[in-house]
Amino acid sequence: MSDAQPLPPPPTRPTSIVYFGSPAEAVAPLEALIAAGHRVDLVVSAPDRRRSRRGSPTPTPVKAAALRLGLKVTDDLTDAATAAEDGADLGVVVAYGQILRRPLLEALPMVNLHFSLLPRWRGAAPVERALLAGDDATGVAVMGVEGGLDTGPVYAEVAVPIAPTSTAAELRTELSARGAELLIDTLGSGLTDPRPQSGTTTYATKITGDDLELRFDEAPAIELDRRVRVGGAWTTLRGERLKVWRAEIVAPSAAEIPPPGVLDADIVGTACGGLRLVEVQLAGRARQDATEFLRGLRPEPGERLGG
Known part of the structure; x- marks a missing residue:
């Protein structure tokens, strides 16, 4: 998309909305729009997909919510352009997950509910990168x-603290709820006088498996704990992938910490401090309490996690 010509600004008080969203965190803002009496003519969400190899295609959380609310829903962006031609005057985007091209943005001005304090963490994974x-x-x-990419002016924002134990899932839930309130308040007061973004820009690229690998000999416990709290952190055990869903930091002074990567009871050593395993999942098995898992595993003295 080009910035050669400015895009039309959103209407101060929109009368008809097209909503773009897909994941669970985009449900609360949609429900809030309906509860507040806003007219949502169309919901655009990602196509249905299989959640497992043998399962049937299932709708996104936003599509399921839209159907429950009796709203028209589509996965075809051309329908959004048609809705604009038919009188929709604002698009609301919440974690939609696809690029919206300039012709659509020219036809339908939009606002985005973005989960960061801009310009920090523009992009796809702001919660995880934070x-x-x-x-x-x-x-x-x-x-x-x-x-x-997330360069637009800011109409309103609210800060949310990140506690030492906050997980990405918990933060997304809170940001969704706070964002729903902020969206309704902002639309109610009118989309006027946005401020340009200022400060140091950082980019939140998509999270990959490499970002979540627990490299015990390279990183301290505090950093590895953050990867666990993002969700999907992993290492290997006896040649199989082991996901670590919950863990706790063990300070060097709190216990005798084994060498990096070495497992001692439920504690694994890191480059600084230890990480106590709380909930794990071996490939092909269900999530399990780490103590119960290790009881059945019977680790050998000096057994290591990771490569």
Whole structure:
């Protein structure tokens, strides 16, 4: 998308909305719009997909919510352009997950509910990147949509602290709820006088498996704990992948810490401090309490996790 010509600004008080969203955290803002009396003519969500190899295709959480609310829903972006031609005057985007091209943005001005304090963590994975970076706060912003990646002006924002034990799932739930309130308040007061973003820009690239690997000899416990709290952290055990869903930091002074990667009871050593395993999942098995898992595993003295 090009920024050569400015895109039309959102209407001060929209009368008809097209909603773009897919995951669970985009449900609360949609429900809030309906509860507040806003007219949502169309919901655009990702196509149905299988959640397992043998399962049937299932709708996204937003599509399921839209059907429950009796709203028209589609996975075809051309329907959004048609809705704009038919009188919709604002698009609301919440974690939609697809690029919206300039012709649609010219036809339908949009605002985006973005889960960070802009311009920090523009992009696809702002909650996860804030956690991995050790930020002590994140937030949610109602911003205008421009041609660039999350470059638009901010109409309103609210900060949310990140506790030492906060998980990405917990933060997304809180940001969704706070964002729903912020969206309704902002639309109610009118989309006027946004402020341009200012400060140091950082980018929240998508999370990969490499980001979540627990490299015990390279990183301290505090950093590895952040990867666990993002969700999906993993290592290997006896040649199989072991996911670590919950863990606790063990300070060097709190116990005798084994060498990095070595498992001693439920504690594994790291580059600094230890990590106590709380909930794990071996490939092909269900999630399990780590104490119970290790009781059945019977680790050998000096057994290591990871490569």
